[in-house]
Amino acid sequence: MKKILIADDVEFNRDVLGEIFGEQYEILEAADGEEAIACIQENFEKLSLIFLDLIMPKQSGFDVLEYMKKYGYLELVPVIIITGEATYDTDVAAYEYGVADVIYKPFSRQVITRRALNIIELYEQRRNLALKLDETETELRQSRKKLEANTEFLINAFSSVVEFRSSMKAGLHIDKVRPMAKVLFHTWAALHKEFDYNEVDIALMVNAAALHDIGKLSIPDEILLKRGKLTPEEFKIMKTHTIRGCEILECFKQEMDDKDFYRYCYDICRYHHERYDGKGYPDRLKGDEIPVWAQIVSIAEVFDALVDSRCYRAPYAVDEAIRMIKAGECGTFSPELLECFEAAKFQLIAIAENDAR
Numbered sequence: 001m002k003k004i005l006i007a008d009d010v011e012f013n014r015d016v017l018g019e020i021f022g023e024q025y026e027i028l029e030a031a032d033g034e035e036a037i038a039c040i041q042e043n044f045e046k047l048s049l050i051f052l053d054l055i056m057p058k059q060s061g062f063d064v065l066e067y068m069k070k071y072g073y074l075e076l077v078p079v080i081i082i083t084g085e086a087t088y089d090t091d092v093a094a095y096e097y098g099v100a101d102v103i104y105k106p107f108s109r110q111v112i113t114r115r116a117l118n119i120i121e122l123y124e125q126r127r128n129l130a131l132k133l134d135e136t137e138t139e140l141r142q143s144r145k146k147l148e149a150n151t152e153f154l155i156n157a158f159s160s161v162v163e164f165r166s167s168m169k170a171g172l173h174i175d176k177v178r179p180m181a182k183v184l185f186h187t188w189a190a191l192h193k194e195f196d197y198n199e200v201d202i203a204l205m206v207n208a209a210a211l212h213d214i215g216k217l218s219i220p221d222e223i224l225l226k227r228g229k230l231t232p233e234e235f236k237i238m239k240t241h242t243i244r245g246c247e248i249l250e251c252f253k254q255e256m257d258d259k260d261f262y263r264y265c266y267d268i269c270r271y272h273h274e275r276y277d278g279k280g281y282p283d284r285l286k287g288d289e290i291p292v293w294a295q296i297v298s299i300a301e302v303f304d305a306l307v308d309s310r311c312y313r314a315p316y317a318v319d320e321a322i323r324m325i326k327a328g329e330c331g332t333f334s335p336e337l338l339e340c341f342e343a344a345k346f347q348l349i350a351i352a353e354n355d356a357r
Contacts, residue, residue, distance in 0.1 A: 001026045003046045007036035007064065008053040008082065013105070017051055017082075020113055025049075033059020037067050040077075047077045048120050052099075054083045054090060065097040074098045078123045080116060082107065174210050176308070179351050180300040181209040187344040188296060192336070195292070201260070208264035209297045212272045215245025242282045245269040267291040272298045277332040287334070295337050300348075302330045303341075307352045318349050 054061035278286030
């Protein structure tokens with residue numbers, strides 16, 4: 001049964017209000033502010049309303065309101081002030097605390113009943129709405145989490161198809177490029193405060209990194225799986241995987257609700273072989289013309305490619321791979337990106353060596 005607390009040092013007032021609401025509610029009584037606070041502490045989850053006198057011994061009504069405000073009870077339980085001293089200042093002070101109403105003694109039975117029940121109904125509706133909103137928010141979070149899991153599954157599946165076809169080691173390259181890219185994104189963000197991206201943005205970029213080689217699905221087996229050096233003509237065809245990948249992504253553009261995610265996917269897919277000196281492909285972009293997310297995935301992809309075995313060569317030692325990247329033997333990277341790579345070096349090595357075991 002729901003409860004109403006009547007806090008008033010005058011027993012007659014408590015008796016009158018108790019008689020009015022006693023049939024519908026369990027009545028709790030407090031003769032001073034200390035008793036009122038103790039009663040609120042014990043029963044606030046069941047309280048539908050508090051009638052509160054302002055002038056009481058030990059603790060005043062304002063002391064009770066201060067306590068309720070401090071611990072958040074005023075947002076949960078409506079308070080009607082009952083007072084015999086009607087002044088503008090006390091009314092303003094009470095309403096500033098957030099009380100639901102102020103009623104003056106002596107009060108009319110009909111008026112106080114109607115106003116009290118209206119306030120109780122209003123707070124009940126507000127509580128129910130808040131519960132529904134909480135439930136809806138929980139359902140939305142669960143749906144979003146499920147959608148993210150499904151998206152990640154599809155990305156992993158797509159990238160694994162590429163890896164399986166190109167190297168017969170499904171997902172191994174992606175399983176390292178993604179965490180390496182994540183480390184580099186966070187390191188870059190720490191070094192460059194102007195890189196104003198949050199965890200959600202970085203997560204999108206990391207997922208986009210998994211699709212950087214999707215265009216290899218279009219490369220003929222005799223080129224993709226060739227053991228040994230490609231001829232100039234074969235290499236020309238291999239380089240088209242950047243453009244072909246964007247063409248594949250274009251087919252799914254309308255299905256991607258997140259336009260930022262599509263942009264990251266497109267830029268990383270097309271530009272991860274561009275180089276800072278303009279000698280990359282397919283568009284020979286130079287310097288900051290290359291989106292920073294594509295630059296970051298590029299160096300992660302190169303590092304993993306060096307430390308991993310290929311059908312045409314054995315893996316390089318980690319220290320040698322780092323030396324080659326710094327020396328520009330795998331293409332030119334920006335000084336800022338090399339600084340980021342150096343700062344993240346030990347984390348990248350840990351990822352590489354963990355997968356090597």
